[in-house]
Amino acid sequence: MSWHPKIPLHVFVFLVPGVLIYTIFSAWPLIDTLLLSLYEQDDSGARHFVGLANYNILLFDNEWSNGFWNAMWNNLKFFVIHMLVQNPISLLIAALVSNRMLKGANTYRTLIFFPTLLSVVIVGFIWQLILNPLWGVSETLLGYIGLDDYFDAWLGMEPTALITIALISVWQFVGIPLMLIYTALLGIPDELSDAAYVDGASPRRIFWKIKLPLILPTLGLVSILTFIGNFNAFDLIYSIKGGLAGPNFSTDILGTFFYRTFFGFQSSLGSPTMGATVAAMMFFVILVAVMIYFYLVQRKLQRYQL
Amino acid sequence: MASVSLKNIHKSFGKIEVIKDVSLEIESGEFVVFVGPSGCGKSTLLRLICGLEEITSGVLEIGNENVTSLSPRQRGIAMVFQSYALYPHMTVYKNMAFGLKTAGEDKSKIDQKIRDAAKVLQLDQLLNRRPAELSGGQRQRVAIGRAIVREPRVFLFDEPLSNLDASLRIQMRIEISRLHESLDCTTIYVTHDQVEAMTLADKIVVLSEGKVEQVGTPMSLYNEPANLFVAKFIGAPAMNLIQAHTKAPLEDNEPRYINAEISGKSVRLPCLSYNYKDNQNLTVGIRPEHINILGEDQKTQILEEDLQLPVVIDLVERLGDVSYLYIHMEDGTPVVVTVSGQSKLNIDKKINLHIPATKIHLFNESGERIM
Amino acid sequence: MFSSLFNSSKNRGNSAFIHLFLLAYTLLALFPVFLIIINAFKTRKGIFNDPLALPTSATFSTKGFEKVMANSDFFHYFSNSLIITLGALFFILLLGAMIAWALSEYKFFGSSFMRFFMAIGIIVPIRLGSVSILETIVSLDLVNTKTALILVYIAQGLPMAVFILSEFMAQIPKELKEAARCDDVSEYKIFFQIILPLTRPAIATVAVFSIIPIWNDLWFPLILAPGEEARTVTLGVQQFIGQYVTDWNSVLASLTLAVVPVLILYMIFSKHIIRGLTAGAVK
Numbered sequence A: 001m002s003w004h005p006k007i008p009l010h011v012f013v014f015l016v017p018g019v020l021i022y023t024i025f026s027a028w029p030l031i032d033t034l035l036l037s038l039y040e041q042d043d044s045g046a047r048h049f050v051g052l053a054n055y056n057i058l059l060f061d062n063e064w065s066n067g068f069w070n071a072m073w074n075n076l077k078f079f080v081i082h083m084l085v086q087n088p089i090s091l092l093i094a095a096l097v098s099n100r101m102l103k104g105a106n107t108y109r110t111l112i113f114f115p116t117l118l119s120v121v122i123v124g125f126i127w128q129l130i131l132n133p134l135w136g137v138s139e140t141l142l143g144y145i146g147l148d149d150y151f152d153a154w155l156g157m158e159p160t161a162l163i164t165i166a167l168i169s170v171w172q173f174v175g176i177p178l179m180l181i182y183t184a185l186l187g188i189p190d191e192l193s194d195a196a197y198v199d200g201a202s203p204r205r206i207f208w209k210i211k212l213p214l215i216l217p218t219l220g221l222v223s224i225l226t227f228i229g230n231f232n233a234f235d236l237i238y239s240i241k242g243g244l245a246g247p248n249f250s251t252d253i254l255g256t257f258f259y260r261t262f263f264g265f266q267s268s269l270g271s272p273t274m275g276a277t278v279a280a281m282m283f284f285v286i287l288v289a290v291m292i293y294f295y296l297v298q299r300k301l302q303r304y305q306l
Numbered sequence B: 001m002a003s004v005s006l007k008n009i010h011k012s013f014g015k016i017e018v019i020k021d022v023s024l025e026i027e028s029g030e031f032v033v034f035v036g037p038s039g040c041g042k043s044t045l046l047r048l049i050c051g052l053e054e055i056t057s058g059v060l061e062i063g064n065e066n067v068t069s070l071s072p073r074q075r076g077i078a079m080v081f082q083s084y085a086l087y088p089h090m091t092v093y094k095n096m097a098f099g100l101k102t103a104g105e106d107k108s109k110i111d112q113k114i115r116d117a118a119k120v121l122q123l124d125q126l127l128n129r130r131p132a133e134l135s136g137g138q139r140q141r142v143a144i145g146r147a148i149v150r151e152p153r154v155f156l157f158d159e160p161l162s163n164l165d166a167s168l169r170i171q172m173r174i175e176i177s178r179l180h181e182s183l184d185c186t187t188i189y190v191t192h193d194q195v196e197a198m199t200l201a202d203k204i205v206v207l208s209e210g211k212v213e214q215v216g217t218p219m220s221l222y223n224e225p226a227n228l229f230v231a232k233f234i235g236a237p238a239m240n241l242i243q244a245h246t247k248a249p250l251e252d253n254e255p256r257y258i259n260a261e262i263s264g265k266s267v268r269l270p271c272l273s274y275n276y277k278d279n280q281n282l283t284v285g286i287r288p289e290h291i292n293i294l295g296e297d298q299k300t301q302i303l304e305e306d307l308q309l310p311v312v313i314d315l316v317e318r319l320g321d322v323s324y325l326y327i328h329m330e331d332g333t334p335v336v337v338t339v340s341g342q343s344k345l346n347i348d349k350k351i352n353l354h355i356p357a358t359k360i361h362l363f364n365e366s367g368e369r370i371m
Numbered sequence C: 001m002f003s004s005l006f007n008s009s010k011n012r013g014n015s016a017f018i019h020l021f022l023l024a025y026t027l028l029a030l031f032p033v034f035l036i037i038i039n040a041f042k043t044r045k046g047i048f049n050d051p052l053a054l055p056t057s058a059t060f061s062t063k064g065f066e067k068v069m070a071n072s073d074f075f076h077y078f079s080n081s082l083i084i085t086l087g088a089l090f091f092i093l094l095l096g097a098m099i100a101w102a103l104s105e106y107k108f109f110g111s112s113f114m115r116f117f118m119a120i121g122i123i124v125p126i127r128l129g130s131v132s133i134l135e136t137i138v139s140l141d142l143v144n145t146k147t148a149l150i151l152v153y154i155a156q157g158l159p160m161a162v163f164i165l166s167e168f169m170a171q172i173p174k175e176l177k178e179a180a181r182c183d184d185v186s187e188y189k190i191f192f193q194i195i196l197p198l199t200r201p202a203i204a205t206v207a208v209f210s211i212i213p214i215w216n217d218l219w220f221p222l223i224l225a226p227g228e229e230a231r232t233v234t235l236g237v238q239q240f241i242g243q244y245v246t247d248w249n250s251v252l253a254s255l256t257l258a259v260v261p262v263l264i265l266y267m268i269f270s271k272h273i274i275r276g277l278t279a280g281a282v283k
């Protein structure tokens, strides 16, 4: 190796093919996108450096900022619903199925995980059909528990569309935090819960006082993964609501907003530079969350040697 | 302090029976050690007494009260686990307080109990540390402390010293022994190490494959092992076992002896009561420390009925205080002899073994002791 | 574990409650899929008159499937997805293992930077670089090709693979490679003949984490390969349904065609998948 004497040839050979592909198709595009957000493209396709002008437009020019903040706000709601519904359900199910004395625990775990494997697109369509008032399946089913009066075309109504989509996403993805938490719970030695049981603690107290504190790092991880997943979501809304994220943009989140900005929709043309600006904003949001995770959550939540 | 009584206890995991009809009486204040090879069911038996496993059938009484279906808490026991099972996210103090808080005791009382126990176990300086910041021996003491503060009627220990290194193990062994003296609490202690069993126990229970092989004081097990299993298990190095078979004429007129053949040689074996027939298999047991070497030890008194065997030394292991001679008999049976550490005996030397008849253990074909 | 948990009559009630809850949730997880599949085999009338009923001889119909077959090239999409997923997976595993080995075994100038550089890809979604990725793919003249998708998915999957595999490789006993080095075996041979076979247990984990997002992705097919030639199942179903929204038979049939292979594979491999996901914590 002549170009860098400190790296032996075989290390170079091991690294190069993978790192090259990763750099060209992942790392560089990210950096390039950040750079591109500082440019403007004119009708001839030529690009000019404009500094932070695109950000100024995106964040403060009403024509853009309304849409952006709407998407941001919706995305935050989308995330909060996941945190409040998906993760507690995952925790509860994981706690129940990690009990070795529970008969059929593995079967429950395996079956409940299944929807996670399906394509988001497929899931979107499945629920679109099921919630379709024309078909009436949901109404019939709700009728069995006497709730049919509450049924409505939830996906089509502004106040409920986003919540409904978020819950569909929860339905699909419960399996992921479930597996992470389940793995963490299995990692806690049986002797610890045995000891607590001998100490007179009830299963509930053992869970709250022994197990939960020990899996806090995993819950932190689940939270940040949920955040990244949610602030990068696109497929579900696109497949249910299309690029326009209706009704009236009430289900628009950053992913769909990015798509429209970049590719355009209906009559309006897309703009690579504004698209890059939206992507850069998404990057910064995720970056801030990750930093908060590392500096607060990760530092405070000590990982205990089990 | 309470007595513990096991009556026909069985335990099965699915179809596999792990504990087979164990009955046992443990007196109040007694230090009982369950000993046996790995996998024989010691832990399971302890966990049954603890209430961590459900008893398949049988009755368990603690302090003359039937506790078979009570929870560990209601049984009034505390357990020290092999891995210590300290709560990693709690300080030493909180580890010890957890059980008391669960029971709803008031804070100042809890504090008092913890400080008392900490003093006894020299944990005063460590109360605010987390388990990860403690050495193995300190963790062990915390685990014991956590049991002590509960003021249990019965203490259970599951191989508590097996994670410590050799020197610490001896030190903790002495500490546990001393603790038992001062607390005077009924203690059941599980180990696979017969030295621990011998040194700690008032009473040893030898287990094998889920059954009780023998119950007795350490010395009675050493002196009179009830069967081959116990004979092999208690004592280090293990008892030498030599195959023999009875041989006519069976001296009916002199019932103190039987004729037998060991490794092709005719010998007379002392025997008190044996329904002997011709050509029956026997096992002769003799502890390495009970074999003398003729000419080595001046004081050896040879009686008429003692055995004498000429052999060659294969190997000498010198431990300092004692040396072990490894020898094989003509039919290949290995024999170990313990001699003084100062002995000059060396490999390949021809010697005459002297086996005093009074030290011989005799087991019948099914392994039971007949003398 | 303390079995007495389920001993007393009170706890037995408790456990019945637990089963009830888990059963209800399992039903919730599976019923929608079940509903789609049974209705895919019904006539339009059957679908609407009694959606919850299994197909009967009166309502049985495979019209939907016939239409899907006639109007879309489903098997073509399917084979595209298969080629793309397996192609990307192969390179993710091979190249990922190579990087992981380089990072976990050798200390070299810039090795910690390289570790950080790869970690970025775990945290930052690759989608955010789409604008630039598209431009690169256009300039390489790879639009509407499977190659484009494979390359992007390799880049997407590598960071996680490197992370998982290097954690795993760090646990391989030193003696193994040192023994080989004493015999003057080349570093390449050590990797390919000693290390790679030993990483097999971790490969299940990497495979699960790679395959699922690639197979199910909509974004990159939509952006990089929307044309007929390289269309994946996910995109194909999305576009087909968009076209035939009102034709319930076709919609249900196409959804069923997309779900059933996954369902069958899961039935076969669920143990491996779960073991992979939980990194071996489940035996």
Ligand SMILES: Nc1ncnc2c1ncn2[C@@H]1O[C@H](COP(=O)(O)OP(=O)(O)O)[C@@H](O)[C@H]1O
Pocket: B013, B018, B036, B037, B038, B039, B040, B041, B042, B043, B044, B045
């Ligand atoms: N929860 C269990 N399920 C099934 N078999 C068990 C269980 N616990 C212990 N065993 C079996 O019971 C036997 C005795 O185990 P144990 O009591 O742990 O032995 P010891 O402590 O003497 O080494 C072993 O064969 C072990 O495999």
Ligand SMILES: [Mg+2]
Pocket: B042, B043, B044, B159
């Ligand atoms: Mg044990």
